[in-house]
Every structure is written in structure tokens, then in C-alpha cells.
Amino acid sequence: MGMKVGIIGCGSITKHRHAPEYAANPNVDEIIFFDRNPERAKELALEFGGRVAETVEELYEDPEIVAISDCSSNEAHHINSTNALLNGKHVLCEKPLAINVECAEKILEAQKKSGKKLMVDHNQRFTKAHQKAKDIIENKELGEVLTFKTSFGHEGPESWGVDKTNGTWFFKKGRSHSGVAGDLGIHKIDLIHFLLDDEIEEVRAFHGALDKLDENGEPIEVCDNVVCALKTKKGRLGTASFSWTYYGAEDNSTTIYCQKGIIKIYHDPKDQLIIEMRDGTVVRYDLEPIQTNDNQTNSGVIDSFIDSIIHDKEPMVTGEQALATLKVIEKIIGE
Known part of the structure; x- marks a missing residue:
């Protein structure tokens, strides 16, 4: 049984990296897209055979969603990634982790509290x-x-x-x-x-x-x-x-x-x-x-993130x- 994943933010990084790499991963069954602009989410859901969440809370509250990619713009990471972790989701956050150290520390606190995986997309590794x-x-x-x-x-x-x-x-x-x-x-x-x-x-x-x-x-x-x-x-x-x-x-x-x-x-x-x-x-x-x-080639980031969840290991980043x-x-x- 494959897993369901959510993506917050449907800009270029989602279109070129996260969505195609989740779609190609054999352990992922379905992608649920959310964007503040519903048209963008619909477009990617059509392209990658997923569905659209009307609100970001839908992603947090869906018990079937195991993991969430936070591809929102930088100033929202500490809000979205923190909420996703505290709602029991594993999180792959785009870089930079947050706009400043103070905001980043909030995400790390949420990760400790939740015990879920937090990986950051430093894909050059x-x-x-x-x-x-x-x-x-x-x-x-x-x-x-x-x-x-x-x-x-x-x-x-x-x-x-x-x-x-x-x-x-x-x-x-x-x-x-x-x-x-x-x-x-x-x-x-x-x-x-x-x-x-x-x-x-x-x-x-x-x-x-x-x-x-x-x-x-x-x-x-x-x-x-x-x-x-x-x-x-x-x-x-x-x-x-x-x-x-x-x-x-x-x-x-x-x-x-x-x-x-x-x-x-x-x-x-x-x-x-x-x-x-x-x-x-x-x-x-x-x-x-x-x-x-x-x-655009497969970055290996999504596969590594999914692997860390399935085998319960420390993420690569x-x-x-x-x-x-x-x-x-x-x-x-x-x-």
C-alpha cells in the first residue's frame, strides 16, 4: 500500500521537481496539491493525476496524508512546516529552511515535539x-x-x-x-x-x-x-x-x-x-x-525523503x- 503526500505551494519547484519525483516514486499513491491560487493547484493535479485541497488545513487534517512538501515562499515556511509537523506529518521543506534563524528554530522545536522527520531540500548533496x-x-x-x-x-x-x-x-x-x-x-x-x-x-x-x-x-x-x-x-x-x-x-x-x-x-x-x-x-x-x-533531471531528494520515512532513518539533510x-x-x- 503506497502513501499519500501533500504539497503546499504550486510554483516552479513543485512543477519541475517535487510533483514529477513523487509521481515517479513507486511508494507514493497520490499527491494532494494546495496553493493560495486554486488554478495553479488544479493545473498540477491534472498534470500529475492528483487532487486539490481547498485549504491548507485539509492537508494537515487528512489522516491518510503521511508526508508534506513545503514549497511555499520563504516567509511562510516556519508557519506551514511547523503546522504540518505538529499535525503528525513528515516534512520536506524547501530551502532556505526559514527567513531567519529564529523562525527556523520554531520548525526544529516542532520537529522534536512531533518526532516526525524533517528534511530540507539542499539538493546539491x-x-x-x-x-x-x-x-x-x-x-x-x-x-x-x-x-x-x-x-x-x-x-x-x-x-x-x-x-x-x-x-x-x-x-x-x-x-x-x-x-x-x-x-x-x-x-x-x-x-x-x-x-x-x-x-x-x-x-x-x-x-x-x-x-x-x-x-x-x-x-x-x-x-x-x-x-x-x-x-x-x-x-x-x-x-x-x-x-x-x-x-x-x-x-x-x-x-x-x-x-x-x-x-x-x-x-x-x-x-x-x-x-x-x-x-x-x-x-x-x-x-x-x-x-x-x-x-531538469531527477534530483534524488524525494526518493531519499520517502526512503527515510519507510525505513525510519535520519534524513540525508x-x-x-x-x-x-x-x-x-x-x-x-x-x-
Whole structure:
């Protein structure tokens, strides 16, 4: 007997990732969609053979719904995820976990109280190239990690969102809160924590709204670019840049510099992982292309979430890990 799942929020992330991945999972029988705009929910219910909940309470109160994906906009996560957990549902929350640490802590409290699973969609941990890089680092094949640099940038969320408009919620302070830092930056901070088995402790950062305009032609209220220097608890040093104004090919690359060589991830479209050794040896791995806004592949997140519920194991990305990442984002935007 398969399970029923609910999804709160029917924007792009639901359409491209959550709904198709639940639909493809053999353990899921039915998806129940809720959106404040009922038309959006109806459209996805038709596309994926699910049904529509008229109110969000319907999802919470339906005893047959085992798990809920919270794909609402950032400012609502601490409300929806908390309510879902306290109503006895397992929750997969989109990133960032919340708009700030205080709100995130409410979700973690609800998780402890409920005893249900809380997983956060930091999907970069799941790519084959990042998993392979983690193995290499963990096994100390290249010695210790010394420094790193990472970036994530594309031409901006107005080309990705459902409405394709400069009126996108990503540009609104009240809803997105941290702009490109919480949209793209948070992925890479989490990735560095994951790859290095470490935590970023100190941050020096600049951020600004350099180019994006809202629907009224005014500069947006949140940052569209961030550059930062980072220091981890174990003393590694690194740099990171996040941008909504890379007006060309998307950049999702990371370089890890170790004692005996370097690991280049997603620099080359064909060989997603390249190791350059100190002695001149080069090893290339053709693993799988990174997901981009134009190339949606199965992220593995939904399958992992469902697996953690069925086998009652700790989710691959816990609330505590997501909170640690959010703390760094708060330091970056200086709040």
C-alpha cells in the first residue's frame, strides 16, 4: 500500500521537481496539491493525476496524508512546516529552511515535539559529482583540504518562476528576505559544510542590488550579487560568489584545493569532476550533468525523503544541518 503526500505551494519547484519525483516514486499513491491560487493547484493535479485541497488545513487534517512538501515562499515556511509537523506529518521543506534563524528554530522545536522527520531540500548533496568529491575528501586521497572556492550564478529567478516576471516574489524583501543569498548562496554554503565535514564560522561579505529592477523599474529590495571570504571551524579558508546577473551560461562550479592536488567540480560540461594532481596527473570523471533551470533531471531528494520515512532513518539533510547553513547566510547579509 503506497502513501499519500501533500504539497503546499504550486510554483516552479513543485512543477519541475517535487510533483514529477513523487509521481515517479513507486511508494507514493497520490499527491494532494494546495496553493493560495486554486488554478495553479488544479493545473498540477491534472498534470500529475492528483487532487486539490481547498485549504491548507485539509492537508494537515487528512489522516491518510503521511508526508508534506513545503514549497511555499520563504516567509511562510516556519508557519506551514511547523503546522504540518505538529499535525503528525513528515516534512520536506524547501530551502532556505526559514527567513531567519529564529523562525527556523520554531520548525526544529516542532520537529522534536512531533518526532516526525524533517528534511530540507539542499539538493546539491545528492549529485554524483558532489558525492564522489566527498568520498575523495573523506578518504584523504589528496591529503587535507586547505582552501576552496565556489560560485552559483545564473541570469535570475524572473526567467525561472512560474510567471516569468520582474514582479517575482524572489525580489521582495518581505517574502524572499535574503535575495540571491537565500536562493543560490545557501546551496553552496550547505555544500561546503557537506563536502568538508566542517562548518563556516567567520564571514566577510559584500552584497548589493547591482542590476535587477522590479516590476516598477525600481532597483530590487534584496541583493542580486554576493561575494564573500569564509573561514571554517577547522581553519580552512575559501571564497564564494552568488549572482542573479551572470548573463550567459549558468555557473555552478566549486574547486577544492588539497595538499596533493585539486578537485574541480562542474567546471567542464562533459567531465563533471576533474582531479589535477600535484605531479601533473589528471583524472576525469564523466558522472552526470548538473541540474540547471533548463535541464531538469531527477534530483534524488524525494526518493531519499520517502526512503527515510519507510525505513525510519535520519534524513540525508536534517533540520540542524539546514539551520547551520542558515546561520552563515545571516552573517553574509549582516542580520
